[in-house]
Amino acid sequence: MRPPADLVVETDATFRVHASLYTDPALFDAEMDRIFGSAWVYLCHESELPNPGDYRTSVIGRQPVIVSRDQDGEVHVLFNRCMHRGAVVCRADRGHSNYFRCQYHNWVYDSRGALQGMAQPSGYPDDFDRSGLSLVKPPRVGTYRGLIFASLAEDGESLQERLDDVRGYIDAWCDRSPLGRVTLPRGNHRYSYPGNWKLQLENGVDGYHGNYVHESFSQILERSGERRRSDVTRARNEVGGVNSAKGLSHGDGLLERGSGMLGTIDFSQFAGYRERLAQAHGADRVDDILTQRNVLVWPNLFLFESHIRVVRPVSVNETTVDNHPTMLQGAPDEVNTARLREHERFFGPASFGATDDLEIFVHVQTGVQASSAQWLDMSRGMHREEQRDGEIVGHSTDETPQRSMYRAWRRAMARTNREAVA
Amino acid sequence: MSSDAPAITRDEALDLLYLEARLLDDGRLAEWLELFTEDCVYWVPNVVEDAAREPSIIYDTRTRMDERVHRLTQTAAHAQSPPSRTQHTVCNVEVLAADTPGEATVLCHLVIFEQRPGDDWQVGLGAPRWFAGRCEYRLRVRDRTWKIALKKVNLLDRDLPQYNLTFVI
Numbered sequence: 001m002r003p004p005a006d007l008v009v010e011t012d013a014t015f016r017v018h019a020s021l022y023t024d025p026a027l028f029d030a031e032m033d034r035i036f037g038s039a040w041v042y043l044c045h046e047s048e049l050p051n052p053g054d055y056r057t058s059v060i061g062r063q064p065v066i067v068s069r070d071q072d073g074e075v076h077v078l079f080n081r082c083m084h085r086g087a088v089v090c091r092a093d094r095g096h097s098n099y100f101r102c103q104y105h106n107w108v109y110d111s112r113g114a115l116q117g118m119a120q121p122s123g124y125p126d127d128f129d130r131s132g133l134s135l136v137k138p139p140r141v142g143t144y145r146g147l148i149f150a151s152l153a154e155d156g157e158s159l160q161e162r163l164d165d166v167r168g169y170i171d172a173w174c175d176r177s178p179l180g181r182v183t184l185p186r187g188n189h190r191y192s193y194p195g196n197w198k199l200q201l202e203n204g205v206d207g208y209h210g211n212y213v214h215e216s217f218s219q220i221l222e223r224s225g226e227r228r229r230s231d232v233t234r235a236r237n238e239v240g241g242v243n244s245a246k247g248l249s250h251g252d253g254l255l256e257r258g259s260g261m262l263g264t265i266d267f268s269q270f271a272g273y274r275e276r277l278a279q280a281h282g283a284d285r286v287d288d289i290l291t292q293r294n295v296l297v298w299p300n301l302f303l304f305e306s307h308i309r310v311v312r313p314v315s316v317n318e319t320t321v322d323n324h325p326t327m328l329q330g331a332p333d334e335v336n337t338a339r340l341r342e343h344e345r346f347f348g349p350a351s352f353g354a355t356d357d358l359e360i361f362v363h364v365q366t367g368v369q370a371s372s373a374q375w376l377d378m379s380r381g382m383h384r385e386e387q388r389d390g391e392i393v394g395h396s397t398d399e400t401p402q403r404s405m406y407r408a409w410r411r412a413m414a415r416t417n418r419e420a421v422a
Numbered sequence: 423m424s425s426d427a428p429a430i431t432r433d434e435a436l437d438l439l440y441l442e443a444r445l446l447d448d449g450r451l452a453e454w455l456e457l458f459t460e461d462c463v464y465w466v467p468n469v470v471e472d473a474a475r476e477p478s479i480i481y482d483t484r485t486r487m488d489e490r491v492h493r494l495t496q497t498a499a500h501a502q503s504p505p506s507r508t509q510h511t512v513c514n515v516e517v518l519a520a521d522t523p524g525e526a527t528v529l530c531h532l533v534i535f536e537q538r539p540g541d542d543w544q545v546g547l548g549a550p551r552w553f554a555g556r557c558e559y560r561l562r563v564r565d566r567t568w569k570i571a572l573k574k575v576n577l578l579d580r581d582l583p584q585y586n587l588t589f590v591i
Contacts, residue, residue: 185476186468186469186470187468187469187476187478187581188468188477189468189477189479190581190582190583190584191584191585192585193585194545194546194585215497215498216493216497216498216499216500217493219492219493219496219497220489220493220497223492224485317545320583333474340474340476340477340478343477344477344478344479344481348477348478348480349584349585349586349587350466350479350480350584350587350591352489352490352493355499355501355587355588356499356500356501358501358586359500359586360500362544362546365545366545366546
């Protein structure tokens with residue numbers, strides 16, 4: 001393994017990423033330690049555990065956790081690992097319980113992770129020290145507008161500081177609900193693909209591929225009379241306006257397009273929706289709120305128009321993605337139902353859109369086996385992007401957001417484990 | 423619906439299910455569409471089976487089915503180039519007693535074997551996959567022919583991560 005800092009190479013005019021980032025298992029292990037071992041990692045949404053005693057499992061990198069809500073309503077993140085002999089204490093992915101019981105020797109923990117007892121306790125002296133036998137917790141947990149994050153770093157930026165630059169976009173996304181509150185339905189769309197996790201990150205904010213990878217979908221829209229292909233192509237090529245690709249600090253990035261430009265839901269068709277938004281958030285914010293954005297919150301979260309997307313690296317060439325459509329509280333029912341149907345149409349595992357993206361990830365994962373060709377080029381638009389209000393703003397087809405995420409990759413990977421934790 | 427509309431026979435039900443399987447496996451998707459009523463739903467639900475409250479894997483009206491067929495037959499859908507070879511295998515067929523003349527409910531199990539040809543050294547090509555589901559068909563007589571008004575497939579792994587379900591299930 002070369003030093004990771006040498007694997008993302010930037011000059012004034014060029015930006016290159018080494019192919020081993022997609023293929024080297026040792027690099028993958030290092031990513032889990034240095035990126036997922038230090039960043040604020042998204043775990044789940046508060047609406048998935050609405051009531052005291054509710055829980056949901058998740059992962060921080062590869063480490064299994066339980067996110068539980070205690071009797072006082074407080075959220076706890078607990079490593080799913082018995083303090084006795086290491087077995088998991090929870091096998092369901094969600095549920096309701098006031099305790100977690102290890103099935104090996106019946107050690108029992110409450111929803112705060114405190115050890116409550118074990119089978120045959122007479123095997124331990126009365127003064128046996130149980131103080132260090134609560135379930136281990138990540139050092140820091142934070143929530144912003146329903147999004148629950150944890151960090152394995154003891155110190156560093158608070159979640160609030162971490163989200164500073166991307167906060168306005170998160171707010172706009174939440175405020176598509178007239179009540180400022182989104183919830184997740186029970187079911188979601190899950191897909192797995194035999195490729196590296198970063199392929200999904202790159203693609204989710206890539207405005208360059210749409211005319212080609214989603215040609216099939218453009219043809220369907222033209223056939224249904226929803227959008228002319230020439231209009232879609234023109235919109236994707238358009239310079240200026242709200243169309244842009246942005247690179248933010250912390251590895252975040254976004255792809256931004258005017259309301260209804262490419263999405264197939266025309267929100268103005270729903271009587272009263274825009275009015276409810278204007279009433280709740282102010283008329284001057286409605287266009288901003290309805291702007292179509294794909295927001296990448298490094299390293300594992302996307303906020304898309306219709307859903308939360310969580311990227312779970314499994315191995316160097318194996319990734320699971322959870323797409324949780326969001327229900328906009330306070331919006332007309334027809335808006336939410338239409339969003340579900342459009343979500344199935346473009347983003348689901350049997351859809352007409354995301355499935356073609358996944359196919360391309362697999363093309364890349366196969367192609368980079370040709371390791372004699374060492375580099376991937378991500379220089380597009382370096383000559384024309386601009387610094388604006390602390391953001392790097394490029395044409396919507398530029399690789400500006402991808403550069404932002406790989407700069408964050410390089411910063412995190414250049415640290416040693418000790419520094420990452422310190 | 424005329425009150426003397428016949429109840430479906432087991433043979434008629436089997437013939438329809440086998441015909442559907444054959445049309446899908448032969449890629450005769452335009453003919454497959456014709457097996458359905460105009461107001462049909464082709465539904466592959468998620469965990470709750472409530473299409474108003476959660477995303478389904480597929481919730482196709484006739485219009486959306488028509489789009490699906492168009493995508494598979496007329497457009498460059500990367501996820502189906504090369505296209506899947508499938509073998510739809512239907513078994514455990516039960517024809518339920520009908521409450522309404524001219525309507526029928528048929529249950530069956532479905533196993534699909536799938537494979538994509540091409541450079542089988544490449545990721546995603548060559549490797550055989552299988553999919554299992556339990557189906558419910560609601561059938562209706564239209565012009566003296568039994569048509570499918572609802573095809574619902576509960577996949578065994580519907581709440582687990584899926585990969586490339588872009589062929590017709």
